[in-house]
Amino acid sequence: MATKILITGANGQLGSVLTKALQNTYGINNVIATDIKYNAAFVGVFEFLDATDFNNIQHIIKEHHITEIYHMAAILSASGEKQPLRTWDINNNTFLNVLEAARLNSIHKVFYPSSIAVYGNNAPKNNTPQDFFLTPTTVYGMSKAAGEHWANYYFLKYNLDVRSLRYPGVIGHQTSPGGGTTDYAVDAYHYAVKQEEYTCFLNESSGLPMIYMDDAIRATIELMSAPKDAIKTRTSYNIASMSFTPKALEKAISQIMPNFKMVYTPDFRQQIADSWPNSIDDTEARNDWAWKPKYDLKSMTKDMIKHLKETYNTENA
Ligand code: AKB
Numbered sequence: 311m312a313t314k315i316l317i318t319g320a321n322g323q324l325g326s327v328l329t330k331a332l333q334n335t336y337g338i339n340n341v342i343a344t345d346i347k348y349n350a351a352f353v354g355v356f357e358f359l360d361a362t363d364f365n366n367i368q369h370i371i372k373e374h375h376i377t378e379i380y381h382m383a384a385i386l387s388a389s390g391e392k393q394p395l396r397t398w399d400i401n402n403n404t405f406l407n408v409l410e411a412a413r414l415n416s417i418h419k420v421f422y423p424s425s426i427a428v429y430g431n432n433a434p435k436n437n438t439p440q441d442f443f444l445t446p447t448t449v450y451g452m453s454k455a456a457g458e459h460w461a462n463y464y465f466l467k468y469n470l471d472v473r474s475l476r477y478p479g480v481i482g483h484q485t486s487p488g489g490g491t492t493d494y495a496v497d498a499y500h501y502a503v504k505q506e507e508y509t510c511f512l513n514e515s516s517g518l519p520m521i522y523m524d525d526a527i528r529a530t531i532e533l534m535s536a537p538k539d540a541i542k543t544r545t546s547y548n549i550a551s552m553s554f555t556p557k558a559l560e561k562a563i564s565q566i567m568p569n570f571k572m573v574y575t576p577d578f579r580q581q582i583a584d585s586w587p588n589s590i591d592d593t594e595a596r597n598d599w600a601w602k603p604k605y606d607l608k609s610m611t612k613d614m615i616k617h618l619k620e621t622y623n624t625e626n627a
Contacts, residue, residue: 313418314340316376318361318404319383321345321352323487324423324480324526328380329354331527342374345383361404367411378534380421381408387427388579389489390450401453409464409472421534422461422474424546426519427451427491431585438587440476440548440594447585458545465544473533474546478553478590481610482523483617491582492518495559499611502563502570503618511577514557517588521551522605522613529601536599543594551603552610553589562611 313336319325320343332341333354343352344359357370361383370376383404390397405422412420429438430445444455454476461472479492486500487493494510501508521529529549533541554562560572595601605613 311377312340313378314342314374314376315378315380316342316344316370316374317380317382318344318359318408319381320356321347321349322382323482323485324477324523325382327482327484327523327527328382328530331531332380335531342370342376344370361407362400364407364411367407368415371411371415371417376415377417378419378421379408379412379417380530381405382423384423384453385450386488386490387425387448387450387582388491388493390448390453391578391582394449397449398453401450402456405457405460409460409470412472413464413468413470418471419534420461420470420472421530422457422472422546424454424458424474424476425451426476426478426586426590427582428455428458428476428546429585429587433587435588437589437591438548439591440543448582461546462544471538471541472544473541475529475533475595476546476548476590477526478519478521478549478551480521480523480526481614482526483614483621484523491579491586492520494556495520498556498559498563498572499614499618502567503615503622505567505569507571507573510556510572510574511579512556512574512583513576513580514560514572514574515555516580516583517553517555518583518586519550519553519588519590521549521603522610525551525603525605528604529595532601533595533599540599542598547595547598547601548590548592549595549601549603550590550592552606554607558607562607563615566611566615
């Protein structure tokens with residue numbers, strides 16, 4: 311049976327880049343992009359889907375003969391703190407709808423994005439082990455930790471092949487993030503290329519795990535393509551790539567854009583960042599399905615600036 315993919319949150323920061331990568335891998339007509347909003351620039355097959363609507367998920371699965379689901383829709387950490395109950399409701403109910411629809415329709419594989427936000431203040435800050443116990447401090451982190459356990463439950467109870475990654479902060483030139491704590495790192499590049507000073511909402515020494523979009527997408531596709539029996543972790547895999555502070559990012563950018571400056575005015579997001587690890591241990595991903603990042607801060611910075619310059623030049627042409 312041909313692979314037919316349903317992706318929720320296809321207009322999001324990761325969702326839209328992942329949709330293109332999946333279209334390239336499986337063919338444009340084999341990826342059904344869904345979201346609550348339509349993006350006029352989108353090329354491919356699109357359906358409106360509010361993933362809190364179980365019947366509509368089932369309808370789209372049946373209509374398009376879906377075999378795999380990537381559930382990218384979620385409210386992120388900083389936005390989530392402004393509306394905790396709604397965030398819990400949306401993040402959890404949409405995933406439960408996806409799991410249940412997947413079970414009822416014999417879906418072959420489900421992808422679930424988790425996050426470094428599952429860790430809390432008690433976890434070791436450096437090289438945090440994957441299986442350290444989780445005491446998240448944000449509702450987003452709580453929803454992701456719960457989702458990981460639901461993923462594991464559906465695997466154990468129904469043999470549903472659910473696979474998951476704990477993404478660090480994702481940095482890409484293709485899309486803008488919205489509502490996360492790690493968003494500062496993407497914003498900084500845009501300000502640098504526009505030759506403007508950037509006011510960072512975290513303090514200069516807040517180290518956080520990060521990953522370049524290309525590596526994050528490749529990790530997702532490699533995890534989902536690995537043989538089923540290679541996947542030993544059914545909650546979620548840590549994937550590490552690089553870790554840096556806002557000050558280190560400022561320095562890396564100013565090596566290419568010497569006039570770039572960041573000023574630091576921490577807001578409520580500082581407390582969220584303080585509760586997350588500085589770096590995480592991804593031994594299990596490396597051992598089970600040969601995960602290996604390609605980008606570090608220097609190579610990511612070079613690539614980000616190159617692409618953003620092209621984007622802004624095209625926009626201004
Ligand atoms: C956020 O900052 O909320 C996300 C994440 C680390 O999951 N980018």
